[in-house]
Structures are given as C-alpha cells and as structure tokens.
Amino acid sequence: MRIRRRSRSEKWLERIGELPWWQRVAPLAIPAVGAVAFAGRRRMWQGIALVASAVEEVADTIEDAAEGLRDTARKRAGLTAS
Numbered sequence: 001m002r003i004r005r006r007s008r009s010e011k012w013l014e015r016i017g018e019l020p021w022w023q024r025v026a027p028l029a030i031p032a033v034g035a036v037a038f039a040g041r042r043r044m045w046q047g048i049a050l051v052a053s054a055v056e057e058v059a060d061t062i063e064d065a066a067e068g069l070r071d072t073a074r075k076r077a078g079l080t081a082s
Helices: 009-016 021-077
Strands: none
Touching: none
C-alpha cells in the first residue's frame, strides 16, 4: 500500500473547513458587497439626476414668475418692456 501526499487543494479545503462559518463566507461576501455597492452607486446617481431635474423645474418656475412681475411693474411704471 502506498501513502500519497495530500494536494494543495486538499490542504486548503481542510484549513477552510476548520474556520468558523463567518470566515468561510467572507470570500464570497466581499464580491457580493462590491456588486451591491456598484448597483447602489448607479441608483445614487439616478436619484441625484431626479432631484436636479426637480430643482431645475422649480428654478424655471421662479424665473418665469420674476419675469412676469418685472414686465407688469414696467408696464405700470409706463416703461417699455425689453
């Protein structure tokens, strides 16, 4: 009977088997967290774009109101509108 030496992969599997469950899961969790962060980053930029669009709409409304007020004030003052 011949005794064979354990391969590197068998040694690694044995070492991994001795670790607590949370240390065994960590190598799988790190890429998963990275994927979630990447997806979250995309959602964050989508949210920023949505807020920026809403702010632009409000700014346009305020600008239109200010122009209307200016034109009305000029008309009442007897000045010509530019």
